[in-house]
Amino acid sequence: MNLASAPKQLPAQAPGQDARPTRPLQDALGAIVGPSPSLCALRARLPMLARSNCSVLITGETGTGKDCVARALHELGERRSGPMVSINCAALPDTLLDSELFGYERGAFTGAHAAYPGKISLASGGTLFLDEIGDMPLHAQAKLLRVIETREVFPIGAMRSRHVDVRIVAATHCALEQAVRSGAFRADLFYRLNVARVELLPLRQRPEDVAALFEHFAGQLKDGAGPVRVTPSAMALMQQHDWPGNARELRNLVEAAGLVFDGRPLEPAELPLSRMTQPGGDESSRVIAALERCDWNRTRAAEMLQWSRMTLYRKMKQFHIAPAPVHGARAP
Ligand SMILES: Nc1ncnc2c1ncn2[C@@H]1O[C@H](COP(=O)(O)OP(=O)(O)OP(=O)(O)O)[C@@H](O)[C@H]1O
Numbered sequence: 293m294n295l296a297s298a299p300k301q302l303p304a305q306a307p308g309q310d311a312r313p314t315r316p317l318q319d320a321l322g323a324i325v326g327p328s329p330s331l332c333a334l335r336a337r338l339p340m341l342a343r344s345n346c347s348v349l350i351t352g353e354t355g356t357g358k359d360c361v362a363r364a365l366h367e368l369g370e371r372r373s374g375p376m377v378s379i380n381c382a383a384l385p386d387t388l389l390d391s392e393l394f395g396y397e398r399g400a401f402t403g404a405h406a407a408y409p410g411k412i413s414l415a416s417g418g419t420l421f422l423d424e425i426g427d428m429p430l431h432a433q434a435k436l437l438r439v440i441e442t443r444e445v446f447p448i449g450a451m452r453s454r455h456v457d458v459r460i461v462a463a464t465h466c467a468l469e470q471a472v473r474s475g476a477f478r479a480d481l482f483y484r485l486n487v488a489r490v491e492l493l494p495l496r497q498r499p500e501d502v503a504a505l506f507e508h509f510a511g512q513l514k515d516g517a518g519p520v521r522v523t524p525s526a527m528a529l530m531q532q533h534d535w536p537g538n539a540r541e542l543r544n545l546v547e548a549a550g551l552v553f554d555g556r557p558l559e560p561a562e563l564p565l566s567r568m569t570q571p572g573g574d575e576s577s578r579v580i581a582a583l584e585r586c587d588w589n590r591t592r593a594a595e596m597l598q599w600s601r602m603t604l605y606r607k608m609k610q611f612h613i614a615p616a617p618v619h620g621a622r623a624p
Contacts, residue, residue: 374418400449
């Protein structure tokens with residue numbers, strides 16, 4: 293099957309035209325693949341959003357492309373020659389998040405053998421991408437709010453604050469409004485971050501993007517693994533799949549398909565669509581089943597579920613699943 297490619301959303305470059313202004317635009321927008329109306333609208337809106345310096349909050353399920361959008365915002369804006377510094381707020385324990393974000397002076401605490409400027413200062417002149425902002429502990433939220441309001445950062449153990457010039461882009465998979473209502477997220481910080489909002493739909497709500505994404509990921513396969521092709525019925529099956537891991541799950545599927553592809557378009561039965569990610573079945577059982585099949589190795593279980601490790605940790609926390617069963621008994 294010849295898969296439909298994404299429509300040409302970008303204006304063609306006239307011969308002799310200076311390539312400099314359009315190249316970053318083409319690259320950054322071209323990295324967000326998919327002909328669905330929601331992605332077309334996003335690509336039309338991003339250049340304007342990137343030109344402003346306002347904070348942007350990107351929301352969407354895991355694997356929907358929040359990181360891609362944050363990168364495009366940086367690359368399309370005037371700060372593109374500056375750094376883009378990312379931090380995953382869910383990946384660090386509370387104490388480390390503080391020092392990673394705000395930095396510290398030499399000797400500020402045991403083990404601080406040298407001063408560290410912190411991610412916020414390191415992003416000065418560029419963009420600070422705060423991934424999984426919904427998992428930021430309340431005390432760090434208060435400090436971040438102060439940084440946004442004063443544009444000053446106070447490293448741990450420092451005598452004086454330092455000026456910083458950063459654009460903040462934050463992302464979350466969770467409903468921050470609900471977290472604000474429950475008191476888990478500060479309302480004042482929410483309003484500071486939510487100046488502009490980008491909402492990414494789950495892939496199951498934009499099945500028209502599946503073919504274009506499939507072709508995009510197939511084109512990225514290393515030599516010898518492609519070009520993977522599928523029959524029309526296999527594509528139809530993929531368009532009906534619920535994709536709990538969204539584009540990341542599709543990318544993993546294409547990589548797995550590349551390993552079994554022998555030049556013949558793949559039939560539906562040959563698609564490595566994991567039963568773990570088939571529609572139906574409750575999610576906590578799927579998580580436990582994957583962990584059991586991988587001897588409770590969370591890295592392998594995350595791969596099997598086609599989730600990032602952070603997503604698996606989050607789901608385990610959500611469903612109260614302990615890291616390993618005690619005496620073979622399942623955690624509640
Ligand atoms: N529209 C898209 N076009 C091209 N690639 C995409 C698109 N959406 C997602 N991807 C790719 O899918 C993978 C997952 O995307 P990304 O990391 O941006 O998702 P995310 O929403 O930030 O996930 P998480 O919440 O788990 O961090 C990446 O390889 C990314 O490049």
